[in-house]
Amino acid sequence: MKIDELDNTLVCDNEDYNTILSYFKEYRVLPDYIEKSILKIILRHLLNKPIIRNTIDEYLELIPDEFIRKAIFDINTMFNPQLKSDYSHRHFAYLLYYLPANVFKIWKPLLDLQLRNTLKPHMRVLDIGTGPASVPLGIIEYYKALADSYPNMSFTLDFTLIEAEKEFLDIAEKILFFAADAAPSNLTINIEKMICATVSEDSDFNNLNRFDLITMSNFLNINEGENYTHSLPIIVSLKDCLKDDGSMIVIEPGEEKSCKYIKRIRNTVVNEKVLNVFSPCIGLWEEKKRYNCECFSMTRCFWKLPHIFHYLVSKGLHKAKRIDVPFNYVVFRKDDIKKYDILQNAQHLIKLKDLNQHIGETVNIIALIRSVIDNKNALSINLCDGSCSFSKGSPAVWIKITKEQLRNFGINTPLISAERITIKKALVSIKGNNYYLQLKKDTRIMIDY
Ligand SMILES: C[S@@+](CC[C@H](N)C(=O)[O-])C[C@H]1O[C@@H](n2cnc3c(N)ncnc32)[C@H](O)[C@@H]1O
Incomplete structure (x- = not known):
């Protein structure tokens, strides 16, 4: 350092x-x-x-x-x-x-x-x-x-x-x-x-x-x-x-x-x-x-x-x-600095507010982790990219992933909140009021701490 x-x-x-x-x-x-x-x-x-x-x-x-x-x-x-x-x-x-x-x-x-x-x-x-x-x-x-x-x-x-x-x-x-x-x-x-x-x-x-x-x-x-x-x-x-x-x-x-x-x-x-x-x-x-x-x-x-x-x-x-x-x-x-700079290139990425137009499709997204629920071997991760708001009753965006899957993506440090996550090739589904990003064989996940 x-x-x-x-x-x-x-x-x-x-x-x-x-x-x-x-x-x-x-x-x-x-x-x-x-x-x-x-x-x-x-x-x-x-x-x-x-x-x-x-x-x-x-x-x-x-x-x-x-x-x-x-x-x-x-x-x-x-x-x-x-x-x-x-x-x-x-x-x-x-x-x-x-x-x-x-x-x-x-x-x-x-x-x-x-x-x-x-x-x-x-x-x-x-x-x-x-x-x-x-x-x-x-x-x-x-x-x-x-x-x-x-x-x-x-x-x-x-x-x-x-x-x-x-x-x-x-x-x-x-x-x-x-x-x-x-x-x-x-x-x-x-x-x-x-x-x-x-x-x-x-x-x-x-x-x-x-x-x-x-x-x-x-x-x-x-x-x-x-x-x-x-x-x-x-x-x-x-x-x-x-x-x-x-x-x-x-x-x-x-x-x-x-x-x-x-x-x-x-x-x-x-x-x-x-x-x-x-x-x-x-x-x-x-x-x-x-x-x-x-x-x-x-x-x-x-x-x-x-x-x-x-x-x-x-x-x-x-x-x-x-x-x-x-x-x-x-x-x-007070100096306008933020943890992450604004993304310049939106190519091939979907904003979370537009997920409703992609149900059943494979998408790439980039988002911030809002909360992580640790269910022993698996994590439920709640996402936001600032394009949507989550008032009571409005849909939330989730991804469920096992700890082993995370390790396979090379992610060995715990996810807490506010980390930037990139998910490539995940399937969009809707259940109740919420959107889920489902992992497929070729899904890739990266974390910027
Ligand atoms: C819940 S405690 C929090 C203590 C410590 N910051 C923590 O997180 O454990 C709130 C503290 O703020 C002090 N406090 C509340 N209002 C205050 C005020 N207006 N000016 C100065 N101290 C105040 C209380 O006396 C108390 O010690």
Whole structure:
């Protein structure tokens, strides 16, 4: 991997792309130091003295049952679709359960940015609604992987954190201290500023200088006070502290209602010409100047359940069992760069909106992966090329393929979402309201990550 002298970005060759994609081959694993840090912070609070043990299980044994009972109650009741979130006396329950679940979501948007050579070795990051620092930890883990793969390069992450609740900021500071301690010598982690403030439609971020990356995870949510209603003015004022080549990543939960809301925010931001979408939903055939779609799709992050989750389940928590954590994200930029350039040559390719004219025929298509449903040995892949929209009840476009077939096409890295897929010589069929692209003997499939 090289550093572009002019742009100061990380530039990858094919071998580097293979290295980076290899991070996604196996399920993510929460490193022991994060689990231990969570438990150390909780035990320090409960027992009022620093606790040092060797294993995660030894830390878990020290947690009083009464604390766990309350934590499980808090985890179950923290987010009620009808109520605004209230974290009072629930910060440690959030730390125990929601921090681990949220850490790795940022890896997919970071991968999108890296595949277009837009990440930098030295990043100034502003994380808003930081909670216990789930997103900064995820960025650190991604950069740790880079630092391990490229031991001769040096990387720096400078974080500014904004959070309304002092209790969360205290936890975030402690956990980032442990993260800095566990970082390899070629990765430097700094907390530039921690700001305890409530972001509102009138917030002015101009005194913060400019950032390479601005992140908001589970922050513009309808449960988080007025944040959703004020999302446009908040994003407009943040735009000024985004560098010209910077990126803004918004992450929200994966269920249908949150998906709709994040897409509404995206639509307004683009239609009001505030920022452009870099990924995942872009037009392949022509630039999408306006966004109206609110379709339901999701990205999944696969991980091995951490020790803490097994422990919580053993103590009676009924969630904490998903190895695929669903979420939605948008990466915005202000320089018009998108993950993929507009296709120039439409020859021999059919747009998805025209599939209805080709039922029973063999076609070539190029599209983006909206969602992937993993049914053990086979995948159901949902497609979009920006030419169609998928409102409730309108047809979707699917291709079903076994993992073995994918391997036979030379595709060995998991498909997540937002990858560009080219399918040559597939048969178009219609079933119910949906179109299916069926594989034939001479079908070919290629993926541009
Ligand atoms: C659901 S938590 C998300 C925490 C973290 N980003 C994550 O994804 O795990 C939302 C966080 O945003 C903070 N928050 C909500 N509204 C805020 C506002 N207007 N200004 C600052 N912080 C806010 C809350 O206190 C809480 O810590």
